[in-house]
Amino acid sequence: MSADDKITLYYSPQTRAAGARVLLEELGAPYDLRVLNMKAGEQRKPEFLAINPLGKVPTIGHRGQIVTEQVAIFIYLPDLFPQAGLTPALDDIRRGPYLRWIAYYGSSSEPAVIDHFMKRDPAPVTQSPYADYDTMLGALEKQLAAGPYLLGERMTAADILWGIALNWTMMFGVVPRNDVFVRYAERITARAAFQRVTAADVEMAAQHAAECAG
Incomplete structure (x- = not known):
């Protein structure tokens, strides 16, 4: 490159x-x-x-x-x-499921979690993009329970997206800390890349706070 x-x-x-x-x-x-x-x-x-x-x-x-x-x-x-x-090839049979779970994050999980956090009633199930909060989470939990990753034994970029998202939402109490979600998030947050970025973020956030205070 x-x-x-x-x-x-x-x-x-x-x-x-x-x-x-x-x-x-x-x-x-x-x-x-x-x-x-x-x-x-x-x-x-x-x-x-x-x-x-x-x-x-x-x-x-x-x-x-x-x-x-x-x-x-x-x-x-x-x-x-x-x-x-970190991505299945176009002719890989896992490509469709991989795209499904990435899209599911943006089209179903995010609106469901925001509505839940804001204590807003979802649209009727026939019009809601995510059916309802419990159904949305239940489908994800069922997929992850087979583990260790969304597509089985192979980690993909979808797992980085979901693992970090679950770590954050569980931290703030928006998603329940059940065993499946906790173990899955821990697999991603224990990785060296996550640890490096988290450490760098702590320093950067402190610098930003100091700049605003000054």
Whole structure:
């Protein structure tokens, strides 16, 4: 990969962007960080809104193009670095299930968890994107119970996405800490890439807090 192909990750510590950084570390991908101090509101400044009008991270730049949305990033990057083995090939029978569970995160889990956290009633089951909260979680738990990963013995990028998400949502009490979810999240958070990013985030967050206080 040439210098022009290096990934730019627009980033803020201790946010969902950490998952994208862990993924880049797992892929062994060359990348640069463009760090936004969200405590100072840098994500709402015109410079970043011109890149991502929603003011969200993670956002990546690559080959002069911008990719937003966590699910898109988790599909795009592993396909860009297939040698890392974190994505099934297009002709692999696991490709469909792999895409299913990545899409399930964005289309079903996130809206369900937000509604649950906000104590909002879901839409009627025939109109809700996730049926209902318990059904959404139950389908995920059944898939993970067969383990150790979503697709069996092989870890994929989908597991990095889900493992980190479950770790966060269980930490804040939005998702129950049942044995299946806890063991699964621990497999991902025990990995060296997650540990490196977490340690770096602690330092970066402290620096941002000091900048705001100063």
